[in-house]
Amino acid sequence: MALSPMMSKYLETKDEYPDCILFYRLGDFYEMFFDDATMVAKELELTLTGKDCGLEERAPMCGVPYHAAETYINRLVQNGHKVAIAEQMEDPKLAKGLVKREVVRIVTPGTITSSGVLADDKNNYIISIFYIDERFGLSICDISTGDFFVTELVTSRELFDEIQKYQPTEIICNHAFEISGISLDELKKKYNITITSLDNSYFSEKSGIDILKKHFKVSSVEALGLSEFLDATIASGAMLKYLYEMQKSSCAQIVSISAYKNGDYMIVDTSSRRNLELVETMREKKKNGSLLGVLDKTSTAMGARMLRSFLEQPLINRERILNRQEAVAELFDRYIDREELREYLNPVYDLERLMARVVTKSANTRDLLALSSSMKMIAPIKEVLNTCTSGEIVKINEGLDKLEDIVDIIDRSINEDSPLSLKEGNIINTGYNAEIDKLRQAKTEGKNWLASLEADEKEKTGIKNLKIKYNKVFGYYFEVTNSFKDMVPDYFVRKQTLTNAERYTTDKLKELENIIIGAEDKLNNLEYEVFVEVRDIVAGNVNRIQSSAKSLAYIDAICSLATVAYNNNYIRPQINTNGVIDIKDGRHPVVESMLNDIHLLQMIHILIRIRRECL
Numbered sequence: 001m002a003l004s005p006m007m008s009k010y011l012e013t014k015d016e017y018p019d020c021i022l023f024y025r026l027g028d029f030y031e032m033f034f035d036d037a038t039m040v041a042k043e044l045e046l047t048l049t050g051k052d053c054g055l056e057e058r059a060p061m062c063g064v065p066y067h068a069a070e071t072y073i074n075r076l077v078q079n080g081h082k083v084a085i086a087e088q089m090e091d092p093k094l095a096k097g098l099v100k101r102e103v104v105r106i107v108t109p110g111t112i113t114s115s116g117v118l119a120d121d122k123n124n125y126i127i128s129i130f131y132i133d134e135r136f137g138l139s140i141c142d143i144s145t146g147d148f149f150v151t152e153l154v155t156s157r158e159l160f161d162e163i164q165k166y167q168p169t170e171i172i173c174n175h176a177f178e179i180s181g182i183s184l185d186e187l188k189k190k191y192n193i194t195i196t197s198l199d200n201s202y203f204s205e206k207s208g209i210d211i212l213k214k215h216f217k218v219s220s221v222e223a224l225g226l227s228e229f230l231d232a233t234i235a236s237g238a239m240l241k242y243l244y245e246m247q248k249s250s251c252a253q254i255v256s257i258s259a260y261k262n263g264d265y266m267i268v269d270t271s272s273r274r275n276l277e278l279v280e281t282m283r284e285k286k287k288n289g290s291l292l293g294v295l296d297k298t299s300t301a302m303g304a305r306m307l308r309s310f311l312e313q314p315l316i317n318r319e320r321i322l323n324r325q326e327a328v329a330e331l332f333d334r335y336i337d338r339e340e341l342r343e344y345l346n347p348v349y350d351l352e353r354l355m356a357r358v359v360t361k362s363a364n365t366r367d368l369l370a371l372s373s374s375m376k377m378i379a380p381i382k383e384v385l386n387t388c389t390s391g392e393i394v395k396i397n398e399g400l401d402k403l404e405d406i407v408d409i410i411d412r413s414i415n416e417d418s419p420l421s422l423k424e425g426n427i428i429n430t431g432y433n434a435e436i437d438k439l440r441q442a443k444t445e446g447k448n449w450l451a452s453l454e455a456d457e458k459e460k461t462g463i464k465n466l467k468i469k470y471n472k473v474f475g476y477y478f479e480v481t482n483s484f485k486d487m488v489p490d491y492f493v494r495k496q497t498l499t500n501a502e503r504y505t506t507d508k509l510k511e512l513e514n515i516i517i518g519a520e521d522k523l524n525n526l527e528y529e530v531f532v533e534v535r536d537i538v539a540g541n542v543n544r545i546q547s548s549a550k551s552l553a554y555i556d557a558i559c560s561l562a563t564v565a566y567n568n569n570y571i572r573p574q575i576n577t578n579g580v581i582d583i584k585d586g587r588h589p590v591v592e593s594m595l596n597d598i599h600l601l602q603m604i605h606i607l608i609r610i611r612r613e614c615l
Contacts, residue, residue: 004054005098007033013086013103019196020084020106021076027092029063030085037062043079044072073107074117080194082108105360106246109194110170113144113356120350121287121296121304123147125168128239129159130203130231131177137231139239140166145305145352146253146546150232151260156182157269158262163191164270165312170194172242174203198238205230208237215240215250216257229259252359253352255543266314277590278311294589297563299345302352302549303556310557318575324558325572327392331562337384338562344381345556348374351549359539365418365427365531368538371545372410375403378548381555393555400551401544406537413534422531425524433530439523446516450476453508463487468509476513477503568592 003011010033014022021040023030032040033051041048041062050058064072073083085107089100110126118124123142130137136153140162153159159182163171171193178184178197188195201207209221212233216224226233236257243251274282281289287296292311298304315321331338349370357363358371378400385397418427428436454468463484470476474495480488481501492504505513538545564570568589 002054004052007051007053007059009098009101013084013101017082017084017103017106020082022103023064023069023073023083023085025066025086025088025101026063028066030066030069031061031063033059033061035060040072040076044075070114070116074112074114077107077109077112078117080109080192082106082194103248105248108170108246110168111143111243111246113353113360113362115350115353118144118353120301121298121308123166123305123308125166126170126172126239126243127163127166127168128235128242129171129173129177130235130238131174131180132231135231136177137229137233137235138162139232139235140168141239141243141254143243143247143251143253144356145302146255146356146542148236148254148257149260150226150229150236150257151262152229152232153262161267161269161273163187163193164273165268167191168193170196172196172198172202172238174198174238175200198242202238202241203234204237205234207241208234211237211240212257215254224257225259226257232259247360249360252539252542253356253546255546264317266316268314279308289590289594291590294593295561295564297560298556299342299559300348300552300556301350302348302553303345303560306550306553307557307560321575323390323392326390327558328561328565329572330388330390330393331559332565334388335566337387338559338566341381341384341555341559342563344377344384345552345559348377348552351375351545351552355539355542355545355549358535359542361532361535361539363535364420364422365414366420368410368414368535369416371538372407372414375407375545375548378402378552379404381552385555393558396551396554399547401548403541403545403548406541406545409534409537413530422528423524425520425527428527428530433526436523436526436530439519439526442519443516443523446512446519449512450516453512454478457506461487461489469503474503475505475517476509477505478509479503 002008010022010024013024014036021036022032024032031037031051033053037048037060040046041060044064046062046064049061051061053059069085073085076083083106084103085105086101087104089102092099108126110124112118112124124144125140125142125147128139128141130139134154136156136159138151138153138159140149140151141147151162153162168191171187173195175197184195184197187193212221212224212226213219218224221227221233226236240251240254243254268276268278277290279290279292280287287293292308295311296304296307298307315324331341351371351374354363354367354371354374357367379402382397382400382402385393385400388394388397413428413432415427415429430437430440450468454466457478458464458466463480465481465484467479468476469479477495478492479501480503485502488502488504491506493506494502495505496503565572570589
């Protein structure tokens with residue numbers, strides 16, 4: 001016996017993605033078969049059934065509704081799996097033979113962009129490692145925000161420190177790293193990371209350089225500041241190639257790349273980072289109880305991630321430290337302006353992650369409206385910043401784009417009350433597109449035609465409660481209650497029998513139905529096309545929007561530090577080069593916050609007294 005044509009096609013697709021769970025779109029469901037079905041059914045507690053596949057035994061099968069698939073995909077990815085999503089690429093009604101299906105994206109722990117899974121205040125990093133001659137070239141990326149960094153390391157200890165700092169959910173590496181002596185199983189277990197060793201072709205120097213030049217539209221990698229980072233350049237090329245394959249897109253949200261050396265920031269080793277509890281507590285792994293928990297009074301998700309990066313990568317350059325201190329000091333001294341900024345920042349959505357969805361073509365109307373409402377806050381924020389004088393804030397303000405042209409096109413085109421579905425119409429404003437307006441008028445006239453037909457038939461038949469109704473299964477129909485069904489004329493054709501009523505159609509109703517539904521389908525399709533055009537226009541401005549998003553994030557982080565310093569009466573530290581720091585009446589910010597403002601010194605005296613009494 002031979003496999004059925006559909007199952008043969010399924011297995012052909014599955015063979016292309018052997019390390020992925022394949023979500024195969026069949027009508028209104030994503031189906032899984034064979035080993036995938038058995039594993040997913042157990043892990044997600046789904047019903048395992050079977051499907052005729054042409055063999056003697058039925059193929060194990062389970063499935064999820066397409067409209068709820070994201071939830072199930074997210075659960076699988078959070079458990080460390082990769083999920084390949086195969087969509088129907090043509091209308092089944094118009095297909096000749098098997099419906100064409102293709103994998104449109106692959107979701108992995110490091111490439112997921114769903115807002116329902118990602119923590120708002122934390123980046124979701126994937127790291128690419130190129131290992132050669134006891135050296136490590138690293139590329140670090142968060143595809144949900146567009147952040148892209150590179151560095152190079154010379155010891156495995158430095159590597160572990162970077163992994164602890166970024167806490168990636170996924171690592172890709174070359175084969176040499178896999179056999180370097182570093183235990184991948186230990187890395188996976190210790191940091192809960194999905195690790196994939198890729199073919200050496202991903203880590204080619206020539207292809208890596210070519211990919212970077214093409215992606216960033218430069219003539220050489222020197223223009224990207226990578227002239228001293230060859231190993232990291234190779235890792236970056238592998239990263240982009242992998243992301244292209246997973247996303248099936250150009251990853252346009254990645255608009256820049258920045259290189260840093262290990263000495264550009266304070267080196268905080270893994271043990272110190274854990275013991276200091278900078279961003280999370282040692283035991284519970286929670287923000288509350290850490291230094292970040294005290295300092296984070298940010299208003300936006302972008303600002304929260306920026307502030308977290310301040311703590312994860314402490315500055316050591318004197319000039320940069322003083323510039324940041326000046327910015328904090330200015331907002332510390334300007335209470336009214338600071339509170340006004342926080343008020344304007346509060347309604348700002350996560351522009352970085354919204355733009356990631358826009359450029360990957362997964363954004364809906366709500367996402368565009370969220371972008372618009374957020375960008376409207378930039379103008380009043382700039383007004384406040386215009387009066388600031390500190391160098392950092394002035395520089396940020398100069399680069400902050402109001403994006404008024406983007407706001408204008410979104411507001412003119414997108415209906416504020418549009419439904420979640422992009423294919424059901426009513427998503428484009430009246431007046432934006434002339435053809436849409438004409439089709440809407442035809443749709444309105446169609447309703448008038450139906451009302452007129454209903455009135456005529458009531459008069460002709462004498463059935464007072466005769467109604468024309470509609471549903472997606474039966475289309476338009478006349479509904480007659482059982483008390484009047486004896487009055488139904490011969491030209492009424494029965495469509496459905498209910499407990500208390502009968503449903504009918506007529507030649508005239510069929511004619512109107514074809515006209516109205518044809519207009520509705522054409523209208524809905526045109527509205528979707530216009531929406532895609534608007535979304536593409538927004539995507540084409542990703543550089544401008546991402547740049548402004550970073551500026552807003554920085555202002556938010558500085559506002560947070562100034563607010564906490566003001567509320568807690570912190571004193572600005574001075575830099576000295578004497579080699580001695582003498583702390584008198586010191587206060588521990590975390591302990592103080594947990595002990596209702598008791599000074600650390602007082603707590604130490606209490607502990608000493610208790611110890612003496614015990615002795």
